[in-house]
Amino acid sequence: MTVAFKASCSSITQQQWWHPTRDQRQYGFTSLGERKFRKRPVLLPVKAISGKLDLDFSDPSWKQKYQEDWDRRFSLPHITDIYDLEPRTTTFSLKKNRTPLGDGDVSSTDMRNGYVNKDDRALLKVIKYASPNSAGAECIDPDCSWVEHWYDLMQHIGPRKEIYYEPEEVKAAIVTCGGLCPGLNDVIRQIVFTLETYGVKNIVGIPFGYRGFFEKGLKEMPLSRDVVENINLSGGSFLGVSRGGAKTSEIVDSIQARRIDMLFVIGGNGSHAGANAIHEECRKRKLKVSVVAVPKTIDNDILFMDKTFGFDTAVEEAQRAINSAYIEARSAYHGIGLVKLMGRSSGFIAMHASLSSGQIDVCLIPEVSFTLDGEHGVLQHLEHLLNTKGFCVICVAEGAGQDLLQKSNATDASGNVILSDFGVHMQQKIKKHFKDIGVPADLKYIDPTYMIRACRANASDAILCTVLGQNAVHGAFAGFSGITSGVCNTHYVYLPIPEVITTPKHVNPNSRMWHRCLTSTGQPDFH
Ligand SMILES: Nc1ncnc2c1ncn2[C@@H]1O[C@H](COP(=O)(O)OP(=O)(O)OP(=O)(O)O)[C@@H](O)[C@H]1O
Ligand SMILES: O=P(O)(O)OC[C@H]1O[C@](O)(CO)[C@@H](O)[C@@H]1O
Numbered sequence: 340m341t342v343a344f345k346a347s348c349s350s351i352t353q354q355q356w357w358h359p360t361r362d363q364r365q366y367g368f369t370s371l372g373e374r375k376f377r378k379r380p381v382l383l384p385v386k387a388i389s390g391k392l393d394l395d396f397s398d399p400s401w402k403q404k405y406q407e408d409w410d411r412r413f414s415l416p417h418i419t420d421i422y423d424l425e426p427r428t429t430t431f432s433l434k435k436n437r438t439p440l441g442d443g444d445v446s447s448t449d450m451r452n453g454y455v456n457k458d459d460r461a462l463l464k465v466i467k468y469a470s471p472n473s474a475g476a477e478c479i480d481p482d483c484s485w486v487e488h489w490y491d492l493m494q495h496i497g498p499r500k501e502i503y504y505e506p507e508e509v510k511a512a513i514v515t516c517g518g519l520c521p522g523l524n525d526v527i528r529q530i531v532f533t534l535e536t537y538g539v540k541n542i543v544g545i546p547f548g549y550r551g552f553f554e555k556g557l558k559e560m561p562l563s564r565d566v567v568e569n570i571n572l573s574g575g576s577f578l579g580v581s582r583g584g585a586k587t588s589e590i591v592d593s594i595q596a597r598r599i600d601m602l603f604v605i606g607g608n609g610s611h612a613g614a615n616a617i618h619e620e621c622r623k624r625k626l627k628v629s630v631v632a633v634p635k636t637i638d639n640d641i642l643f644m645d646k647t648f649g650f651d652t653a654v655e656e657a658q659r660a661i662n663s664a665y666i667e668a669r670s671a672y673h674g675i676g677l678v679k680l681m682g683r684s685s686g687f688i689a690m691h692a693s694l695s696s697g698q699i700d701v702c703l704i705p706e707v708s709f710t711l712d713g714e715h716g717v718l719q720h721l722e723h724l725l726n727t728k729g730f731c732v733i734c735v736a737e738g739a740g741q742d743l744l745q746k747s748n749a750t751d752a753s754g755n756v757i758l759s760d761f762g763v764h765m766q767q768k769i770k771k772h773f774k775d776i777g778v779p780a781d782l783k784y785i786d787p788t789y790m791i792r793a794c795r796a797n798a799s800d801a802i803l804c805t806v807l808g809q810n811a812v813h814g815a816f817a818g819f820s821g822i823t824s825g826v827c828n829t830h831y832v833y834l835p836i837p838e839v840i841t842t843p844k845h846v847n848p849n850s851r852m853w854h855r856c857l858t859s860t861g862q863p864d865f866h
């Protein structure tokens with residue numbers, strides 16, 4: 340495959356992720372192979388923090404402007420942004436028996452059936468809210484009148500008919516970063532399987548996250564179907580994980596020295612920021628490297644995504660802890676069960692675990708403030724529960740109630756703020772409160788966080804991992820870089836990395852799901 344640099348290309352640095360640089364893009368996708376020159380879109384004022392346009396709703400063309408901005412933001416970076424490249428017919432056959440692998444001769448039936456079309460799109464909104472005050476309403480215009488806008492350039496994920504790499508020449512690397520998450524091994528396994536299906540022979544694992552790129556003594560791990568066949572049977576990461584790391588330039592030096600063509604980064608928001616920085620640095624150096632991320636977080640806190648892999652498993656595993664807390668509390672005189680679950684900035688695990696168990700009386704999450712003391716505080720409610728039903732069970736997310744705790748200013752190796760331990764704080768507060776008022780209370784505190792994170796993916800997460808792992812490879816072969824993928828509004832789509840890491844996704848306290856949780860626990864407002 341011949342490679343020629345494009346004369347002009349704008350490189351986007353990590354600091355310049357926001358829209359103005361994206362506004363500079365001149366090309367609109369019509370397909371992966373053909374691109375039409377499109378008139379440069381009108382620059383629109385953008386509110387940098389909210390990510391929303393300053394739209395004038397009296398302007399009859401506001402919808403068009405909104406969509407244009409959306410198109411710009413969600414256009415997927417592609418290696419033809421830098422290179423003049425001709426694609427070749429894919430080696431990924433959907434019907435193996437009729438089309439031998441690696442010969443590039445995809446049958447005409449295959450061409451018609453099953454490959455993802457350049458114009459396939461997913462719809463972002465499916466509900467029209469009658470009022471901005473409706474539960475869960477996310478409105479564009481003040482009347483909440485507009486529904487239909489598309490993940491215009493968030494193309495449906497899947498194999499394309501045309502690819503931009505010669506599989507036999509590709510060296511692909513996989514790295515897992517951040518904390519553990521059920522399903523990491525399933526994703527690694529599916530990436531390897533799919534790469535081999537395209538005909539890639541040189542696949543390596545980078546040990547212990549980004550650290551594996553620079554730490555002397557950490558060797559690449561050759562990967563194949565044989566090597567990864569059974570890794571999904573246990574939790575953790577077959578490759579190892581780590582936080583913190585080297586400068587992006589050092590990582591890209593290493594990528595260059597190792598002659599890596601495709602890098603698959605499985606990780607959370609930090610890993611995605613790193614993946615995007617690597618992608619930008621590769622562009623700056625004019626390296627033909629596709630960097631494709633796969634979102635990993637049990638916290639389910641990545642924007643736009645219905646759910647991330649590991650989350651279902653975490654919720655399911657949390658049931659065991661909640662059930663134990665319930666049994667302990669139910670069996671003790673004035674028993675109180677307290678369970679702390681993960682969720683640094685989002686309370687999805689705590690909310691879903693509380694809802695699904697049906698055993699929780701009080702659920703506390705970071706998104707909803709509360710007081711512990713006083714007439715309307717949590718402790719008063721616990722007194723009430725002991726008086727009325729004789730026991731109670733509380734579920735707290737680790738990031739809850741941080742405003743009630745002393746800040747430590749400490750950070751981990753990746754720069755994440757180390758939170759004060761709300762579970763322990765709550766344990767001490769409850770003990771002291773009941774001692775002070777002279778009421779017996781038998782508190783059992785359970786912190787199952789690492790047990791939940793280290794376990795193997797359940798069935799639904801294993802399927803999600805399969806979809807995401809396979810499609811990461813399809814995305815790389817389709818020539819995208821700086822992308823990630825996820826299930827958005829029940830459809831799987833590719834997204835540009837910067838758009839998903841602008842802020843963590845939070846539980847909406849005005850959502851039906853949080854209202855359901857309140858109905859289920861019966862807890863009052865703690866104010
Ligand atoms: N802004 C950034 N730019 C470049 N690299 C980053 C950035 N933020 C984090 N990283 C790197 O990404 C890796 C993973 O980051 P981090 O430890 O925050 O985990 P994460 O991917 O967010 O996963 P988790 O959900 O478990 O926290 C680390 O090696 C870290 O150095
Ligand atoms: O102890 P570690 O490895 O830093 O991970 C803890 C963090 O992992 C997360 O689950 C994110 O993956 C956070 O909720 C939590 O704070």
Ligand SMILES: [Mg+2]
Pocket residue numbers: 517607608609755
């Ligand atoms: Mg993170």
